[in-house]
Amino acid sequence: MNASKVREEGNFTEEVKEFIPPTHVSTDPYDIEATTGDLSLLPKYHYKFKEEYKATHVIRPGSTDELSKLMKKCYESSIPMTIRGAGSSCYSASTPTRGGVVIDMRRMDKIHDIDPKNMTVRCDAGISWLRLIETLLDYGLGPKCYPTSYKASIVGGFIVTSGKVGVGVLRNGPMKNAIRSLVFVKPDGSVEKITRDSQGDLKLNDIISSFGILGAVAEVEMEITLLNKSMEYVGYGFHTYEMAVKFFRTLKDNDASKPFFLSLSDKNFEKYAHWTYPARAFFVYAVYSDTPSVTSQCLAFAKDVASNLDGLAVEGWYLKEKWRDLADTEVNVGRWCQNLIFQEYLVSDDKLEDFYDFYIKKTSRQRYRNAFYLMSGTKGENRIKLFGLSDIANSREFFGIKAVFNDITNFNYRNNDSLYTIGVVNTQYFLKYNSERASYLRNLKYNLDPEDLLNSYRLTKAKMRSWRLGLLFWIAKRLYKTA
Ligand SMILES: Cc1cc2nc3c(=O)[nH]c(=O)nc-3n(C[C@H](O)[C@H](O)[C@H](O)COP(=O)(O)OP(=O)(O)OC[C@H]3O[C@@H](n4cnc5c(N)ncnc54)[C@H](O)[C@@H]3O)c2cc1C
Missing domain, CATH: 3.40.462.40 (FAD-linked oxidase, cap domain/gating helix)
Incomplete structure (x- = not known):
């Protein structure tokens, strides 16, 4: 690494520490290593890829304001960003592909308001489902749906990975139906409230299943339900x-x-x-x-x-x-x-x-x-x-x-x-079979993030060529048969 790059990174770290508490701006190798993977195991060639594109920072914003300032800073400095919850959705959905900053959402875990009259809760998107469930329990209330990974995974992760299957979904509908509004931070750090009826350049439907490529869900207002006896x-x-x-x-x-x-x-x-x-x-x-x-x-x-x-x-x-x-x-x-x-x-x-x-x-x-x-x-x-x-x-x-x-x-x-889950690993299939949706998202992303800094290599372009993948599987099948 050359001297000016080291100086630039040093400046970036110090500047971020001005608005995020220093203990939450990490360059610790263990933090960085931990964010390179998830539960899905990858073959060796992927590790080479991961080694090359490890993050330089793991930063934990504690509020929408800190998140917005962090994303603005990265955007202006052309630093790639990867949004991460508990990392439970696998397929490298929340691991870095171009280095830069991993934005760990889990410090954003506050509940702002529980409204038993209107049956809604407003909370940060980084809160774990377990903490939300436990807090609502005191009021005899519960979320309408949540994933079976609820012990670790965060509310924002379920929204952007689709929220179509899980506990409560068959009875109460998918996650999308429970959302009243979102506070959303775009890649340039600007903040927008998105409701069910939003007709601006970003709609609720765009954010569902977007795997974080269009921005970060910072806060959620969602419908809840009475716990049954x-x-x-x-x-x-x-x-x-x-x-x-x-x-x-x-x-x-x-x-x-x-x-x-x-x-x-x-x-x-x-x-x-x-x-x-x-x-x-x-x-x-x-x-x-x-x-x-x-x-x-x-x-x-x-x-x-x-x-x-x-x-x-x-x-x-x-x-x-x-x-x-x-x-x-x-x-x-x-x-x-x-x-x-x-x-x-x-x-x-x-x-x-x-x-x-x-x-x-x-x-x-x-x-x-x-x-x-x-x-x-x-x-x-x-x-x-x-x-x-x-x-x-x-x-x-x-x-x-x-x-x-x-x-x-x-x-x-x-x-x-x-x-069901796309991530970096399955993007190849999405491009091949959902080309219309991929091209729609590509246009949307280009307008919001022309340098493709946020969660790149998911849904809109793949890292590996499809012919290479095909060849790999062709060889694999023949070798496995003879093994
Ligand atoms: C044991 C187990 C059970 C599971 N059960 C279910 C299930 O019932 N239903 C189901 O749908 N899935 C399930 N999953 C998959 C996964 O747990 C869910 O998709 C979960 O919602 C992901 O949340 P997470 O906090 O781990 O997100 P991560 O895996 O960290 O992130 C997932 C994606 O969301 C993006 N992201 C995360 N937070 C935000 C945010 N605030 N704003 C914008 N982008 C964001 C990331 O960049 C990444 O692309 C399961 C997984 C495991 C291991």
Whole structure:
């Protein structure tokens, strides 16, 4: 690094410390290293990429004003920025791609106002869901929806990654429906309030699923809900996927009362995620939260449907523990291998069988350990997460599994569905299959951020050429077959 660059960085650090407390302006190598990754494991060549584009600073603004000044300073000094919450969305969504500053949002964790009369809360976007849930609990209130990663992940992260699937979504609608307004900081540091009806150059719809490329969500005003007095758990095992899906779909489509949470998993997933697991090949799990009379009706309804589909009831203690451990469930799978690989798909209700058939076709001749987990979103949408448990010493297997996921991804897009999470890693697919949306976002981004300083290499352009990726998977498939 040349002397003037070092001097420039020194000036930048000191200038930022004038408006953000010095302890929150970090150049500590450990802070920097921690923000280069997330839970998704990457092959070696990605590490080379990550090493080269590590951040120089991790800065934690504590208010909208500090965030706005920080982004203005970076923008004026042409310093790349990456917005980061808990880093739980994976696929390098919140890791730097051009060095510069990682903006860690988690110091922005204040609740400004709880309004039980209008059933709304106004809070900073960096607050964790867990802290928000715990605070609202004192008022007998709760968020309408939140991700199962709620223990760590922040409110802003769920908004920009889509908020289409998670706890409460089937019953109360996706995150977008709960938002009344956002305080939004654009890449140049200017602050704008965006409501459901905003008709300016940025609309609420643009921000949903934008993965932070258009600016930072600083504050959120959202609708909340009364906590219900009764919570009941339903769980049945099935011999076949066909029966399990029928049961899942019947619970999902029952307009009398929608589950607060609904999932379908295969036996492998249950085995890797919990200490004990249900006996049958597939397991459907539902949680109801309503008045005592409605939840008991739901239990009776589920029992009735399950008995017609030869479902086997799972013991109550297992169902309660599953709810208690919901946030750890997916993470637990990683304990069983050195190199966990996963991909998340958005699959429509009517394509659940198609997706599974293709998945089985692709994996039946492979020897890798796998798991399947389906979580319901709003009517019509689901997130399917496929896991591959691989060994760090077996890179052929690692690439082989990636190649299988690549085939399933292409199939799912051709079947008019998509990936659930994009990030840096999956941008390639987004550009190929969602080219219209990509070009819309590119124009929007160019107007707001012509130097592409904020969260670059997500949604609008990819770092890797698609032919290289194709070649890589082609080779991987052949090597894995011969391994
Ligand atoms: C165990 C587990 C369970 C999960 N369950 C669900 C689930 O039920 N539903 C679901 O949708 N996802 C789920 N996820 C994925 C992930 O947790 C969610 O997408 C979560 O909302 C991401 O929040 P985060 O704070 O970790 O954001 P990060 O991963 O840090 O960031 C995600 C993206 O948002 C951007 N970003 C973050 N904060 C802001 C902000 N304030 N303004 C603008 N951009 C911002 C980042 O730059 C990045 O592009 C799960 C993940 C795990 C590991």
